[in-house]
Amino acid sequence: MRISWDDEVAIYTQRRQLVTPGELLAQGEYYPELNTFKEKDKIYSMIVGLFDYRGNRLSVVPLKHCYIPYVGDLVIGKVVDSGMSGWTVDIHSPYSALLPLTEATSRPPSIRKEVEGILRIGDLIKAKVIAFDRTKDPILTIRDRDLGRVTRGKVVKISPSKIPRLIGKKGSMINLLKKESLCDLTVGQNGVILVMCKSPEAEEAVIDVIKMIEREAHTQGLTDRVSEALRRRIGSTP
Amino acid sequence: MIKGYPERLIDENGLRLDGRRPDELRPIKLEIGVLGNADGSAYIEQGKNKILVGVYGPREIHPKHAELPNRAVLRCRYRMAPFSTEERKNPAPSRREIEISKVIREALEPAVMSEYYPRTVIDIFIEALQCDGGTRCAGIVAASLALADAGIPMRDLVSSCSAGKAGGEIILDLFDLEDKYGDADMPVALMVNLNMITLLQMDGKLNPMEFEKAFTMAMEGCRKIRGLQVEALKKRYQGIVEREGTSEFDEEGT
Known part of the structure; x- marks a missing residue:
C-alpha cells in the first residue's frame, strides 16, 4: 500500500469502532464511500457511526439517519392530500411523495367522487418508489402485486x-x-x-x-x- | 453571585474573580439526546451557562418558496429565556438575539453538508436557560453536538470558545463580569480537525500582539472543547453499540 516513503499510508481506526464527525479515518490511497469524505489525502468521517472498510474503500455505518427514497424501495405511507391528478403521501422522509392517478388505476376516473373511491385522506398504503432524483418529489406506484391500501394489521x-x-x-x-x-x-x-x-x-x-x-x-x-x-x-x- | 462593579478583575495571585487561572476554561458538562421529540438534541452547562439545543430535520420546508434547489436551508434561532438573566429579559426577540442567531448559523453552515439534502430545511433551536457570558460559543458547541446527534453529515464538529482581555491580562473563556467590565471579548469558532475558522468576532480593543495571544489561547480552548464534545458523543453512543469492536451488524437485504 505504501506509495513512497514520504507519504504516510495508514488506517487509523479499527473496524466496527465508533467514530464521530471530522474524525480522521485514514490517510493515503483510500476511497471514501458511504458517510466519509476526502480532504487532500486524508479521509474523515462525516457522521457518528461504526467504521468499516472493504479493501481500500472506507465507510461508516450510520446509527441514525432520515429516510431518503430510492427507486424500487417498498414504503408504507399515509395519504395526506388528494387532488384531481393524484395524492400526496407522507412517507416519513424529508421529501413527501406523489402518487399520480395513473399509478393507482388503469382507467383514470373523470369525476372527483371516483377518485375518492380509490384512496382517501388518512388511508395507509403500501407503495413502491418508481422515480426519485432529489430535484422533484418521489413518485410512487400501487399498480403491482401486494401494493395498495392497507386494510388490517x-x-x-x-x-x-x-x-x-x-x-x-x-x-x-x-x-x-x-x-x-x-x-x-x-x-x-x-x-x-x-x-x-x-x-x-x-x-x-x-x-x-x-x-x-x-x-x-x-x-x-x-x-x-x-x-x-x-x-x-x-x-x-x- | 458576584454583584456590582468589581474592584479588580485579576487578583494579586493572578487568579480571576471566579478563581480561575487566565488560561482556564469554566467546567463544562455536555449531554446528548436529552429531548425525545427532536431529531437531535444537546445540553451544555459551561460555568453558570445553561443552554438547551434541539435540531429538527432534514425536513420539508415551509414556506415552500424558501427552498433551495441545490442544498438544505439551515435555520437557526438563538433565544434567551426571560428568566435567564438577573433582570427579566423581554421575551420578544431582541436585536442581539437575531444577530447571534445569524452568526451561529454562519458558524455552523461550513460544517454541515447541506448539499446531501436539497430542498429541505434543518432547524436549530438554541434556548439559553441561564446566561453568564459566552453563550454564543456554548450555543455553537451544543448545536454542533445536536446536529451530530440528528445524524446530519458534517465535515467536522464545530468547537467554540472566547478569549479576551480583562484587568490587563489576556484571558480565556470570559464570564459575564469579565465581558462587561473587561477590555475586550473575542469569540472564536473552529473546525479543529480541518483547522478552519468559522466564527471570529471581537469587541473592545486589543493590540496586534494581544490579539495574537488571545487568538492562540481561544484556539487552544476550542481544541480542549472538541475533546469534550467527542467524549460526550462516544459516551452517548457507546452504550448503544456495546463493547466496541465486537458488535455485529448484519448489513444486507433491502
Whole structure:
C-alpha cells in the first residue's frame, strides 16, 4: 500500500469502532464511500457511526439517519392530500411523495367522487418508489402485486437506519420473525413496518420484539435473544 | 453571585474573580439526546451557562418558496429565556438575539453538508436557560453536538470558545463580569480537525500582539472543547453499540 516513503499510508481506526464527525479515518490511497469524505489525502468521517472498510474503500455505518427514497424501495405511507391528478403521501422522509392517478388505476376516473373511491385522506398504503432524483418529489406506484391500501394489521415505526438489521443477512432476521410468530410482516424501507397476525396479542408481541431489535441493533447475539423472546411471548399466546 | 462593579478583575495571585487561572476554561458538562421529540438534541452547562439545543430535520420546508434547489436551508434561532438573566429579559426577540442567531448559523453552515439534502430545511433551536457570558460559543458547541446527534453529515464538529482581555491580562473563556467590565471579548469558532475558522468576532480593543495571544489561547480552548464534545458523543453512543469492536451488524437485504 505504501506509495513512497514520504507519504504516510495508514488506517487509523479499527473496524466496527465508533467514530464521530471530522474524525480522521485514514490517510493515503483510500476511497471514501458511504458517510466519509476526502480532504487532500486524508479521509474523515462525516457522521457518528461504526467504521468499516472493504479493501481500500472506507465507510461508516450510520446509527441514525432520515429516510431518503430510492427507486424500487417498498414504503408504507399515509395519504395526506388528494387532488384531481393524484395524492400526496407522507412517507416519513424529508421529501413527501406523489402518487399520480395513473399509478393507482388503469382507467383514470373523470369525476372527483371516483377518485375518492380509490384512496382517501388518512388511508395507509403500501407503495413502491418508481422515480426519485432529489430535484422533484418521489413518485410512487400501487399498480403491482401486494401494493395498495392497507386494510388490517398494526403499524410500527422504527428508525430507517435499523431496517437492514431487522431484515438481517439475506433476510435471516425477518424470516425468523415470520416463522416463529406465524405473522405476515411488511417492512417498508422508510422505517414503517406492517404487522398482520391472527390475534391482537400476537401483534403486540411481534411489535415488542421489533422494538427490541431497534434498541439492540448493534449488539452481539441478537438473533438468539430475538428467537428466545419470540418463543417466550408467542408460546404463551398460541 | 458576584454583584456590582468589581474592584479588580485579576487578583494579586493572578487568579480571576471566579478563581480561575487566565488560561482556564469554566467546567463544562455536555449531554446528548436529552429531548425525545427532536431529531437531535444537546445540553451544555459551561460555568453558570445553561443552554438547551434541539435540531429538527432534514425536513420539508415551509414556506415552500424558501427552498433551495441545490442544498438544505439551515435555520437557526438563538433565544434567551426571560428568566435567564438577573433582570427579566423581554421575551420578544431582541436585536442581539437575531444577530447571534445569524452568526451561529454562519458558524455552523461550513460544517454541515447541506448539499446531501436539497430542498429541505434543518432547524436549530438554541434556548439559553441561564446566561453568564459566552453563550454564543456554548450555543455553537451544543448545536454542533445536536446536529451530530440528528445524524446530519458534517465535515467536522464545530468547537467554540472566547478569549479576551480583562484587568490587563489576556484571558480565556470570559464570564459575564469579565465581558462587561473587561477590555475586550473575542469569540472564536473552529473546525479543529480541518483547522478552519468559522466564527471570529471581537469587541473592545486589543493590540496586534494581544490579539495574537488571545487568538492562540481561544484556539487552544476550542481544541480542549472538541475533546469534550467527542467524549460526550462516544459516551452517548457507546452504550448503544456495546463493547466496541465486537458488535455485529448484519448489513444486507433491502
